[in-house]
Amino acid sequence: MNFSYIDIHSHLNFKDFDEDRESVIQQMKDEGIATISVGTDLASSIEVIRLSEIHDNLFACVGVHPTDVLESSFDYEEFLELAKHPKVVAIGECGFDYFRDQSDELKNKQKEIFEAHIKLAIEVGKPLMIHARASKGTQDAYHDTLDILKYYQKEHPELLANFHFFAGDIGVLERILDIGCTVSFDGPITFARDYDEVIQKCSYMSIMAETDSPFAAPNPYRGKRNSPLYVKEIYNKIAEIRGENEEEVRLQINQNAQNFFNL
Numbered sequence: 001m002n003f004s005y006i007d008i009h010s011h012l013n014f015k016d017f018d019e020d021r022e023s024v025i026q027q028m029k030d031e032g033i034a035t036i037s038v039g040t041d042l043a044s045s046i047e048v049i050r051l052s053e054i055h056d057n058l059f060a061c062v063g064v065h066p067t068d069v070l071e072s073s074f075d076y077e078e079f080l081e082l083a084k085h086p087k088v089v090a091i092g093e094c095g096f097d098y099f100r101d102q103s104d105e106l107k108n109k110q111k112e113i114f115e116a117h118i119k120l121a122i123e124v125g126k127p128l129m130i131h132a133r134a135s136k137g138t139q140d141a142y143h144d145t146l147d148i149l150k151y152y153q154k155e156h157p158e159l160l161a162n163f164h165f166f167a168g169d170i171g172v173l174e175r176i177l178d179i180g181c182t183v184s185f186d187g188p189i190t191f192a193r194d195y196d197e198v199i200q201k202c203s204y205m206s207i208m209a210e211t212d213s214p215f216a217a218p219n220p221y222r223g224k225r226n227s228p229l230y231v232k233e234i235y236n237k238i239a240e241i242r243g244e245n246e247e248e249v250r251l252q253i254n255q256n257a258q259n260f261f262n263l
């Protein structure tokens, strides 16, 4: 399908959109914007599939968020049924989040649930949506995620993953590109300069754009509720940082998203 912009990670199911979800989606349709809405547990995974069934420009991603693994259960068979749905284009978001809690209990549970997502992705032949958030001042969650992906790729070279809300350093980026995986960027690239070098060094074929709405609105909407309507700001900032033509970057990012998620 032909879209003007593809926001590869949002949470349109969140209550932040309860008041005006339909009008946001309608405006997205008017502007040719598509999004992948990401479930964070079983109930929200079912909900993003339901939304994707009603709207051509919505796709779904199903899984249990790494910070929810202690409270939410992960029933493999239940998620397998969801993952097979034709509008489900990725599995996740999954991986490691050590930002607030570095306890062994959480780390071990995150690893167990991440590996279940990997098996699911291999079984249905769909890519992973990675959530990796390192503890302050380190790249730990990225390296742990990459070690596991690399291990599974030995037997399953077709296994692919996108690192959503990428905030890692150049060393991490190189490891990601090395195993054929991709990264996507968010609102903070429009107002923080920490991402410039990574965006400049990233291969043109491996870069995508997202909003992670309702969180992390880009300039000039900073502080407001974010929505997929603002994904253009991310596209244009990527073009600006890379010193490339906006239209060419838009077409390339769309191509990347369509290839990666088979949209």
Ligand SMILES: [Zn+2]
Residues within 6 Å of the ligand: 009, 010, 011, 038, 093, 212
């Ligand atoms: Zn998310």
